[in-house]
Each structure stands twice: as structure tokens, then as C-alpha cells.
Amino acid sequence: MFEHEGVRIHYVTAGTSPVQGGGDRTIVLIHGWPQTWWEWRHIIEPLRSDGWFVVAPDVRGAGGSSKPAGGYDKQTMAGDIRALLRHLGVQKPITIVSHDLGMLVGYGYACLWPDEVARLMVSEAPIPGTAGYESAVATSKYSENRIWHFHMHGAADNAAEMLIEGHEFPYLRSFYLRLSANPDAISIADAERYVADYTQPGAMRAGIELFRAFEKDAEDNRRILAEKGKLTMPVLGLGGTASFFLPIAEKMLSEVAENVTVRAVEDSGHWMAEEQPEKLLERLRDWFQETGG
Structure with missing residues (x-):
């Protein structure tokens, strides 16, 4: 556990850190919603075996980390990771x-x-402030079937929390099932673990705040793109072949980055690290080799 500006960040590591005499190869695994570092359980050890120092935090509001009232804009959350x-x-x-x-x-x-x-892999979300985000959220093909919850979770006055309260397990599990090409990939036991994390005091509200911060995220993203220009490090976009991300990935990522590669993880939906961990590792290892190890 690490504390940064009053926020406790829980994290898991594997391998030898630089201060312990490890090498310079650090990989940071940042989980999504409604998940925790547990999302990466199948790939942490293989990455360690490849020589990486692996850091898998619970982002603020999730898992063992604090659930503060604010700070869910993604640049503030990035600052938590940097401090860690x-x-x-x-x-x-x-x-x-x-x-x-x-x-x-x-x-x-x-x-x-x-x-x-050195390099950035992104997967399975639209970036607020891009035309790709606006298209994904506005287009019924995506919003009705895939990301309709962006609208509900973005509502003010705690409406989402009130609707979800008392139905946390079926609500969250519906995402694991509906967005998956392999429904058994997130087992009942795994779902129960995630739901236990998201029913801690303040946890569901914190998770919803990630969505409520999208407007600020969009403003921040547009501002920093105007100030600094596009990213120049290698950027890999990965998406499951049964998910929404691949059709929008290349165009959207090209709005914000110069060196973009987009690849598919076959036979996977949204939850690639759990549905197809070996294929995800294969895509990552190939990309590491292509971009300098």
C-alpha cells in the first residue's frame, strides 16, 4: 500500500524492482471498470518470467485503494500511478x-x-475529446448494445447508484457476460470477487465517478493535444474481434498519436486478459519485439 496526497493506492508487483537491483524494464498494467488488478492475474507471471518488473495497481476508487470524494478525472488518476x-x-x-x-x-x-x-498499449474504450468518442457514444450501433451505460452512469444526482443498489451482482455480472465472447472466462467466483470490491463503502459511487468525469477528461485531452501535439511513442490499440473497439480504433488513435498500430485479439470480447490471455500475451510480445524489446 502506498499513500499519495491522502489517497491510498493498493498495488501488486512481480519481479525485481530497480531499487532491488532489477533491470530497467517496468510494465504498468492499468485495469478497467468494473474490475481491479485481478483482471491481469493470468499474464502477470508470464510477464515477470519475460524479465519485466510488473506493477498492477488498483486505481483510486477500486479494490484496495481509497475511495475519495473526487479526483476521478484521468489526469489526476495518472498522477497517482506516477507517484507510485x-x-x-x-x-x-x-x-x-x-x-x-x-x-x-x-x-x-x-x-x-x-x-x-516508452510505449503505450490501449484497449477497449473511446477517448473523450476525440471524434472517435463522439461517434461511438452517439451511434446507436455502439451505444444501444455496447456502451449504453455511459449515459446512465453520467447522470447527475446519484441516479445510477440508486438504481444499482441492491442489484450489484446481477448488474455487474451482466457486463462480464454481455461483453464477452467467452462467458465462462470470468467465473462466478471471479465475479463475486469483483462485486465484493465494488460493494465496499463508497466503491460503487467511485466507479460511477469515472464516467461522470468524462466531460473534464474531454476538456483536458483537447487542451493537452493542442499544447503538446500528438503522442510520438509507439501506441498499440488492441481489441477483441467480438467487441466494439476495433472498428473505431485506428481512426480514433490517429487523432491523438503519430505511431499507431491496431491489432485484433481473436475469439475475444471486451475482457481480453481473461478471455484470451495467451493471445493477448502473443500480441504484446510481438509488439515489444517490434518496438525495441
Whole structure:
């Protein structure tokens, strides 16, 4: 556990940190909603075996981390991750692997501190402030069947929390099932673990705040793009072949990055690290080799 500006960040590591005499290869795994670091359980050990120092935090509001009243804009959350890495003694540029709303945190980190990010993998979310986001949210093909909850969760006055209260397990599990090409990938036991995390005091509200911050995220993203220009480090967009992300990925990522590669994870829906961990690892390893190891 690490505390930054009054917010406790729970994290899991694997491998040897730089201060313990490890190498310079640090990979940060940033989970999405409604998940925790547990999302990455199948790929942490293989990455460690490949020689990475693996850092998998629970973002603020999730899992074992604090549930503060605010700070759910993704640039603030990126600052939490950066402070954690400084605490762990990481100084060299990192590789970020990020999923779902964690992708927005990873993107925020790369925008704010581009010299500290060697490469960025993003997956399975639209970036607020881009035309790709506006298209995805506005188009019924996506919003009715895939990301309708963006609208509900963005409502003010705690409407989403009131509707979900008392129905947390069936509500959250519906996402694991509906957005999956392999419904058994997130087992009942895994779903119960996630739901236990998201029914802690303040946890559901914190998770919903991630969505309510989208308007500020859009403003921040547009501003930093205007100030600094597009990202120049290698950016990999990964999406499941049964998910919504691939059709919008290349055009959207090209709005914000110069060096973009988009690839598919076959036979997967939204939850790639759990549905197809071996194929995800294969895509990552290929990309690592292509971009300098």
C-alpha cells in the first residue's frame, strides 16, 4: 500500500524492482471498470518470467485503494500511478498496458509525461475529446448494445447508484457476460470477487465517478493535444474481434498519436486478459519485439 496526497493506492508487483537491483524494464498494467488488478492475474507471471518488473495497481476508487470524494478525472488518476512508480524507484521510461477506463488513465499519463513512457498499449474504450468518442457514444450501433451505460452512469444526482443498489451482482455480472465472447472466462467466483470490491463503502459511487468525469477528461485531452501535439511513442490499440473497439480504433488513435498500430485479439470480447490471455500475451510480445524489446 502506498499513500499519495491522502489517497491510498493498493498495488501488486512481480519481479525485481530497480531499487532491488532489477533491470530497467517496468510494465504498468492499468485495469478497467468494473474490475481491479485481478483482471491481469493470468499474464502477470508470464510477464515477470519475460524479465519485466510488473506493477498492477488498483486505481483510486477500486479494490484496495481509497475511495475519495473526487479526483476521478484521468489526469489526476495518472498522477497517482506516477507517484507510485516514484515510490517504487522506477526512473526509466515505462511500458503501459491499459484496458477499458484504465486506458484513459494510461493515455493521460502518456500525454502528461511523454518522455517517461516508452510505449503505450490501449484497449477497449473511446477517448473523450476525440471524434472517435463522439461517434461511438452517439451511434446507436455502439451505444444501444455496447456502451449504453455511459449515459446512465453520467447522470447527475446519484441516479445510477440508486438504481444499482441492491442489484450489484446481477448488474455487474451482466457486463462480464454481455461483453464477452467467452462467458465462462470470468467465473462466478471471479465475479463475486469483483462485486465484493465494488460493494465496499463508497466503491460503487467511485466507479460511477469515472464516467461522470468524462466531460473534464474531454476538456483536458483537447487542451493537452493542442499544447503538446500528438503522442510520438509507439501506441498499440488492441481489441477483441467480438467487441466494439476495433472498428473505431485506428481512426480514433490517429487523432491523438503519430505511431499507431491496431491489432485484433481473436475469439475475444471486451475482457481480453481473461478471455484470451495467451493471445493477448502473443500480441504484446510481438509488439515489444517490434518496438525495441
